[in-house]
Amino acid sequence: MNSAVDMSVKIGSLVLRNPVMNGSGTFGTAPYGEHVDFSRIGAVVAKSVTQNPRQGNPPPRITEVRSGVINAVGIQNAGVREFIERKLPEMRNFDVPLIVSISNTMLDDFGRSVALLERAEGIAAYEINVSCPNLECGGRAFGMSPDDTRKVTESVRREVRSARPVIVKLTPNVTDIVEIAKAAADGGADALTVANTYIGMVVDLRTRRPVLGNTYGGVSGPAIKPLTMRHVFNVSRAVSLPVLASGGICTAKDALEYLMAGATAVQVGSANFSDPAIMERIVDGIASYLHTQEIASVSEFIGSIIA
Ligand SMILES: Cc1cc2nc3c(=O)[nH]c(=O)nc-3n(C[C@H](O)[C@H](O)[C@H](O)COP(=O)(O)O)c2cc1C
Numbered sequence: 001m002n003s004a005v006d007m008s009v010k011i012g013s014l015v016l017r018n019p020v021m022n023g024s025g026t027f028g029t030a031p032y033g034e035h036v037d038f039s040r041i042g043a044v045v046a047k048s049v050t051q052n053p054r055q056g057n058p059p060p061r062i063t064e065v066r067s068g069v070i071n072a073v074g075i076q077n078a079g080v081r082e083f084i085e086r087k088l089p090e091m092r093n094f095d096v097p098l099i100v101s102i103s104n105t106m107l108d109d110f111g112r113s114v115a116l117l118e119r120a121e122g123i124a125a126y127e128i129n130v131s132c133p134n135l136e137c138g139g140r141a142f143g144m145s146p147d148d149t150r151k152v153t154e155s156v157r158r159e160v161r162s163a164r165p166v167i168v169k170l171t172p173n174v175t176d177i178v179e180i181a182k183a184a185a186d187g188g189a190d191a192l193t194v195a196n197t198y199i200g201m202v203v204d205l206r207t208r209r210p211v212l213g214n215t216y217g218g219v220s221g222p223a224i225k226p227l228t229m230r231h232v233f234n235v236s237r238a239v240s241l242p243v244l245a246s247g248g249i250c251t252a253k254d255a256l257e258y259l260m261a262g263a264t265a266v267q268v269g270s271a272n273f274s275d276p277a278i279m280e281r282i283v284d285g286i287a288s289y290l291h292t293q294e295i296a297s298v299s300e301f302i303g304s305i306i307a
Pocket residue numbers: 023024025026047048062069071073075101129169195196197219220221222224246247248249267268269270271
């Protein structure tokens with residue numbers, strides 16, 4: 001990395017050594033630990049945990065599409081208590097701030113999960129995944145409604161006694177993401193992740209069936225980058241909170257484009273599947289670009305788009 005460039009960024013009260021981290025659910029600290037020097041990346045985001053264990057969706061759960069992947073994992077996890085007892089002790093040993101992602105299908109469970117996590121050590125921030133269906137409201141994702149997004153954010157905010165920032169991860173499957181972003185800000189979010197996957201579907205001509213066991217899934221990877229770029233640009237202009245960009249980042253150039261469009265940090269998702277060490281190379285690429293452009297800090301570059 002080029003040490004002449006100040007790569008640090010601020011997400012609420014949290015200072016990160018650089019703006020690069022993984023997207024939730026796309027990076028296992030245990031299996032990837034051997035391949036990644038954690039001290040070189042800005043943060044690690046854990047896979048979303050829910051209040052109670054979840055089995056996830058029926059297989060097949062993931063398949064490649066042109067320029068991306070589609071998945072319907074369905075937040076399979078062992079629940080927040082198991083996470084605190086078994087996963088967290090291992091994850092907090094890595095030399096990197098840990099962001100814990102929380103997802104739930106009932107409004108009150110968000111606060112319950114956070115209340116348990118508040119008693120645990122070694123967490124730097126929370127990311128609230130509002131893309132999960134709200135089972136009390138016909139299965140529409142919380143993040144599809146400004147009102148539900150505000151309520152979820154408020155219920156988390158009420159339970160947070162620590163200085164840990166609350167990052168709300170928005171779904172792009174909405175008519176007006178800016179309206180949702182403003183609702184999260186009103187609810188007390190410290191930052192916003194823009195955005196989760198795009199709902200899609202793939203079918204198999206041979207079997208005449210949907211490919212995924214869940215019929216629908218979330219599309220990610222390079223295919224979605226231009227779609228999410230628009231959301232990052234619009235949200236970062238409309239809301240005065242740091243935006244973490246998540247959508248199709250595979251190279252330092254992709255990351256730099258998001259930072260230029262207004263993102264304060266970037267999350268690398270599907271690209272980790274083909275190369276777990278990709279985040280370190282993205283960090284190096286950002287630093288070397290800024291150095292050659294004689295830009296002293298990444299924060300000077302953020303939002304520098306001429307538009
Ligand atoms: C297999 C898979 C599992 C995912 N699991 C989660 C999850 O548990 N929680 C979450 O907030 N996002 C989850 N995501 C979304 C990613 O974190 C990311 O926002 C999305 O894939 C877009 O980034 P990308 O195009 O770089 O992959 C998942 C994505 C994939 C591909």
